Amino acid sequence: MPYCEVGTQQSSVGGKLNNGINIFYRTYGCGPTKVLLIIGLAGTHESWGPQITGLTGTTMANGGGTMTVCAFDNRGMGRSFVPTKKSEYTTRIMAKDAIALLDHLGWKKAHVFGHSMGAMTACKLAAMVPDRVLSLALLNVTGGGFECFPKFDRQTFSIAFRFLRAKTPEQRAAVDLDTHYSKEYLEEFVEHDTRRTILYQEYVKGILSTGMQSNYGFEGQLNACWTHKVTKTEIESIRSGGFLVSVIHGRHDVIAQIYYARRLAEKLQPIARMIDLHGGHLVSHERNKEVNQALLDLIKASEVKMSPHDWTDLPKKSSSWLGTRMPLIRTNTQGGSNVSFALFFTERLHLFLLYLFGLLVLIFDYGRKAIRSLKPVRVGASLT
Structure with missing residues (x-):
């Protein structure tokens, strides 16, 4: 069985890694382009099936093609280790698991694609080790915390x-x-x-x-979503990382609302492209052809070193951090302020x-x- 025992190899991020955690993974295809797939809450590596096939042309380990794709079970799910404490589940800790897996595979750089909770983890990874990321794709992502709550309706x-x-x-x-x-x-x-x-x-x-x-795994992964937050410093780390970003979302997602995904994409200007598709939370399955093409476009743009200004499809903003909050304050022609x-x-x-x-x-x-x-x-x- 292919396992990565986190903490057995030298840490590439410095400090103590998550010792004693076994992460189950599988690799597919065989090529120079490396892709790491990080799945979301309660999902296993098999949930990436349509993307593995779309990227490598096979679901067989060590197959042919131009890409090598690695998908794994997050801690608390599938064949990976299940910690019993909620404190052992955060997106930062899980990002360290993913970094340890990169080290285990001997991958210095990789395209990092995440879905839902996995996209939150991918954000942390990209902020922690931007020099290890060739491109970043965030599928059905939010900023964590209250943003994880679904639409408020019947x-x-x-x-x-x-x-x-x-x-x-x-x-x-x-x-x-x-x-x-x-x-x-x-x-x-x-x-x-x-x-x-x-x-x-x-x-x-x-x-x-x-x-x-297990209840430990499910509640722990929920804790990771609830405690997740992307700070201003992390946003700047990703923006200055030298790679392109695709934010891909199903516009009918009832779990992760597209509003928050678009807001995150706007914060990542000018390196981000926003792609909204007619689909739900599992848009990677519902619209797999469009998603796969978007991922291939991202990889190709990264390989030809496309300019971020040529890549992004987002309107320019006068403020990189306040984004949509700026229009709250308006100044009238008489010199006074009209606060809406x-x-x-x-x-x-x-x-x-x-x-x-x-x-x-x-x-x-x-x-x-x-x-x-x-x-x-x-x-x-x-x-x-």
């Missing part, structure tokens, strides 16, 4: 309620479909069955084959509603556990 409440009540692979698979894909995609017919029917069978089979994710609180109030109201929603979810979850007086529900793996 559909969200339904998904959250069903998610908390999911006790079996079948129940988890059913709610995962509504979480990962757009409604239109699920209702499309493929020959005689809808995609929902086909994917439901695949999800149940996948959950049964990988086993149920409309946008400010709307944003704060949204954050309050998200906080309230999260609090209600926590109360429901703890209440359910107290009533049952049993061990917590074990959550199955998904493709997130």
Whole structure:
């Protein structure tokens, strides 16, 4: 079994690494171009299937082609080690896992692509060791914390309620479909069955084959998302890293809202390109051809050393950090100031509603556990 024992080799980032953690990984293809794939919450390396095939032309280890792709199971999931303390799950710690894997593989530089929580981890990695990154792709990403809360509507409440009540692979698979894909995609017919029917069978089979994710792993990875934050210093580190960035998002994502992804892309000007596709949270599966092409375009642009100003498709901003917050203050022609609180109030109201929603979810979850007086529900793996 291919494992990387984190901390056994000399650290390339200095200081103590995450000793005693075994990370399961697989490599595909065989070529000079190196690509590291970092999956999201409750996902395994297999969740990158469409991208592995699209980039290497094979799902076989050590196959041909011009690229070598490595995908791995994050700590707390799949065949990787499962720490029992929440404090052992942060995007910075998980970025160190990924850096240790690069060292283990002997890769000095690589294109780093992440999805959801994996994109948060990829951001940390790029900020920590920008000299190791050839390009950075962030799929369905947010800035962590409150930005991880989904849209505040009836559909969200339904998904959250069903998610908390999911006790079996079948129940988890059913709610995962509504979480990962757009409604239109699920209702499309493929020959005689809808995609929902086909994917439901695949999800149940996948959950049964990988086993149920432990509570330690699931709650730990949630903690990594909740505590994630990209600082101004980290943004500047990425912007000055000398590589290009693609922010790829499904515009119908109910988990990671596209507003936050676009805001992150704007902060990364002029090195970032924003690509929004008609899809849900798992846009890498729903629109795999478009996503794969976007990744190939990013790799090619990096290889020919395209100028960031030729790469970006974002409008120029007068402020690199304040971004969309600048229009809050307007100066009138009479010399006075006219301060508009409309946008400010709307944003704060949204954050309050998200906080309230999260609090209600926590109360429901703890209440359910107290009533049952049993061990917590074990959550199955998904493709997130």
